[in-house]
Amino acid sequence: MKRLLIPLAALGLSAATLSLPAAAAPTWVSDPLAPKAADAYSNASFWLDANGAALKKATQYRLDAKDVPKLVRPQTQTADGKPGMTAPTGDKPVATRTKNVNLPKTIGKVFFLDRKGDYRYCSATSIQSTHRNLVATAGHCVYEHGEDVFAKWVFVPGYHQGKAPYGVYAGAYAFTAYDLDTYDDYDGDFAFVAVHNGFRLAGEKKVTFREFKAWQGDKWVKPHEITAAEYAKCELDLGGCWSEGKDTPADKVGPDYPGAVLEKEEVDAKTYKDAKVGKGNGFKLGEPVTVPVTKAEHDAYKGLGTKAVDKRGNHTITTYYVQKWVKPGTSRKYYLPEYVIGLAKDAGRLGDVVGGQGIAWNQPMNQQVMAFGYPSAPHPDGDRPFTGTTAKWCSGKTGTKTYQVNTFKVETHQVLKCSMTGGADGGPWLLKYDNNKRTGYVNGVTSLFHDQDGNDRIDFISSAYFDGEVADVYNKANYTATKSVVGPNGELPS
Structure with missing residues (x-):
């Protein structure tokens, strides 16, 4: 606690002119x-x-x-x-x-x-x-x-x-x-x-913007994520939506780049066979993956993998992968505001x-x-x-x-x-x-x-x-x- 002491001279008085009983x-x-x-x-x-x-x-x-x-x-x-x-x-x-x-x-x-x-x-x-x-x-x-x-x-x-x-x-x-x-x-x-x-919190309530603006107690805005299509409609409706960030592609980097993420990249059998074993872009990623498929899936397949049919008529497709090290890209996010008020109760x-x-x-x-x-x-x-x-x-x-x-x-x-x-x-x-x-x-x-x-x-x-x-x-x-x-x-x- 701070107290302000005012000199007598500042008040135009002196100790000699005061004749007051001691307090x-x-x-x-x-x-x-x-x-x-x-x-x-x-x-x-x-x-x-x-x-x-x-x-x-x-x-x-x-x-x-x-x-x-x-x-x-x-x-x-x-x-x-x-x-x-x-x-x-x-x-x-x-x-x-x-x-x-x-x-x-x-x-x-x-x-x-x-x-x-x-x-x-x-x-x-x-x-x-x-x-x-x-x-x-x-x-x-x-x-x-x-x-x-x-x-x-x-x-x-x-x-x-x-x-x-x-x-x-x-x-x-x-x-x-x-x-x-x-x-x-x-x-x-x-x-x-x-x-x-006394005072008790009594939960929260979602309200309209007009109710939110008029509310005199606790209030806050909750961001609700929406799709790009919903955002476009919201903009047309002047709904007060907003977006954050931007869309950027993933960049290929070396495996030692800070924050680099390993992704798999599909290649053909020859590329996989010629790839080195170790850590780095284009290096082999695990063993080839062979999965059973139906005849229709086998016939329709146009990918980089190899197709095979064994003596019993079983159809398979084998896929091959190498390493791809990337710096992750970013995506733009879209939000719709939700207006919330905090409810309280008088405890008496x-x-x-x-x-x-x-x-x-x-x-x-x-x-x-x-x-x-x-x-x-x-x-x-x-x-x-x-x-x-x-x-x-x-x-x-x-x-x-x-x-x-x-x-x-x-x-x-x-x-x-x-x-x-x-x-x-x-x-x-x-x-x-x-x-x-x-x-x-x-x-x-x-x-x-x-x-x-x-x-x-x-x-x-x-x-x-x-x-x-x-x-x-x-x-x-x-x-x-x-x-x-x-x-x-x-x-x-x-």
């Missing part, structure tokens, strides 16, 4: 991702095209598994005000006797392009908001090194093995801590992103489709939480137990104190014993998780991974402590309105 330090910033429907449509289509090929190609954003920072110097609790909560929304609970953990519908992956153009992902969750359109994730999964926002940012709830069962939700506006955006300070490594309505507001987790701030330490995410990075020792294709979880109590992490300017991270690796960053820490309702309160998002016992295995994850400043950023994002990316017929809204 409080800012706690939040906001940046546009893709506010316009056309840009959001393009971003969602990018990830869904070719049966989600880009989704499957993406790798976790954190690649260096050996760069694992240590937790140091435990601190006292960092609450900066009264505890607070916003309740979750979602489906009505379904009666169940299972002792297994029911994964929330709200969790998924965020996908984006980094500065190098590489396809990346992090974990995230849908969170309750006024317009039911908010995603919570790690700040570093939205802002690259605390600077510009990532390109083509989308959220895919319920992501499972390359599928987007509830559609793709393109990011519209991002909100994060001022200190993360300005100083890359991971005490503020969280973000809330307001997303547009995120919170209406999958619900939204609650959020909690200024909560006591040493509380039971469930952390969810899509880990895929190896441990520092190289072992890779996770694939990133399915969601995983950790359960336990957060530490009794917050910790510093010097490498990332962290002073007050909360910690959880957990072996999830990179790719799980951005995933929610859910307080008071109801396994029946599949809802809880987001009280953190995975930020960093740690190897405290030095055995080259991740054993702790950490998150920004959710305090009043986090609540302030959430409240700014909470009222952000977004829109549907496609109209009722799958077109871009005007």
